[in-house]
Amino acid sequence: MSLARLGIARAAPARRAGRNGAGRSLAWLVAPLALVMLGGYLAPLAQSLFGSLHPNTPAGIDTARWTAANYARLADPYYAGVFLRTLRVSLVISLVTAVLAYPVALYISRLRPRAQAVMLLVYMAPWLVNVVVKAFGWSLLLRSNGVLNEVLLRLGLIDAPLHIMFTELAIIIGLVHGHFMFVLLPLWVALSGLDPNLRWAAGNLGARPAQIFWRVTLPLTLPALLAGAIINFTMNMAAFATPAILGGSRVRVVSYVAYEVNLVELNWPFGGALAVALLGITLILIALAQRLARAGGRAATAEAA
């Protein structure tokens, strides 16, 4: 899904637009879907935005008064701490994923087309499996009496079981796995699009393989890597089910707290403010990623020309 966030999958322009105004009468056909999306998607979002600007009173939401207090409350040490933890964990996940995905993308891009398709399918498999099911699988692996501990104990590598469940590490493992494809695919696209002559020319001029990688391949694919990592970061930040199952209430992230505020405390104005803050950070980062992806596209074509 997030490749779309990079603007890679932008809808192609209409190749054959209607002629002689015959098309004009067709235009109303977009209306049903547009109305559903306006009423069922945009309206709820707008309603939460406006709701977050009203104070929450014991009698309910006071729609007569406007306030920024819900946003000021985000700076509370507790909520600021939750945001900082979420950002830190998301950043670690993105960095780890970038470092792990690069060699994999490099390897896959040099395979024959058929082998490439098969390998990509393997890395896409986690995306196809339900997020709750994936988290359950990791909990089986990571529990104190889980498979990982059992194997390590039997091999004599550890004396006591490792406690990974309900820590930041568990969330990191689960999300590196769950969102791996969203860094791998843009990287693979960028690496497959590199002109093989560049490597050949660099080698011809006496560059060693390591030099070719650090001075040619990596710089040319860096925009794709950064863009993928940023998209990955926004997904990590907003993930709900994986951190809830693997981290739970012991490692609260923003989405978990948003759930508690909205469904346990029933404080919708503040819950709306949490949602708007999350959306704001996401949109800013995605704009940045799209700019990087475009710059990368330009650099690659300029370089190849």
Add this chain to the structure above:
Amino acid sequence: MALRLFNWIMAAVMLSPILLIIWMSFTPGAMFRIPLEAFSLRWYREVFAYPGFVNAFFLSLRLAAAAAGAAVALSFVAAYALARTRLRGRAALDALFTAPLIVPAVVFGIAMLQFSNRLGLYNTFFALVVAHVAIVTPYAVRSIAAALRAVPIEMEWAAMNLGARRGTVLLRIVLPLCARGMVAAFLLCFLMSFSEVTVTIFMTGPGYQTLPVRIYNYLTDQVDPTVAALSAMLIGLSLLLALIVAGLGGFKEISK
């Protein structure tokens, strides 16, 4: 060589939780022990004996079918209009139709919780269908637009020359010509709706839950191999649907 080894390790890590669940689902005992000698289908029977899972499965099925059907039908006419006209504001429409790919699911979930409550539609099938239609619309619009690009406009001209009206052309010419793409779009939307968790968790109270939400709540409560058996079946279902969609060429427009 090192790259190759690394790739195989990473591939193994990617598949390990999935394969582990499938293996564990055949354990005979109530504890999670990797079955090495014994092999049992006991927990598969348990899944069908637990009404919570069976009911949730049928709710998910109805929801996914309704949402995918509505999204595909609406997206078909919308994508056709977008492909055959020069609409002003098409960039805005495109942004509206693909926004669910960008706005985090938690944000939409919170918005839907508050909105459906305001309208008195909280915990209703209707609200769930509307939310799921919005969630799967980007996939429907994208894949149907791709299928429409393969429809030769000359066929439509020919039909209209022979006196067919626009509606007839749409149903008798265009629809059959991109039937493959429509089926792929429907299955993709079905898969997305069926596995949706985050928005649905925010929108449903106890007693009215889709299958993934039921599993989520079950996991936070207790853990026994029933979930493993159910998960193994869900993995099978997802992979089956994905293979059909891939076979119909439905992933090309989404992932490129």
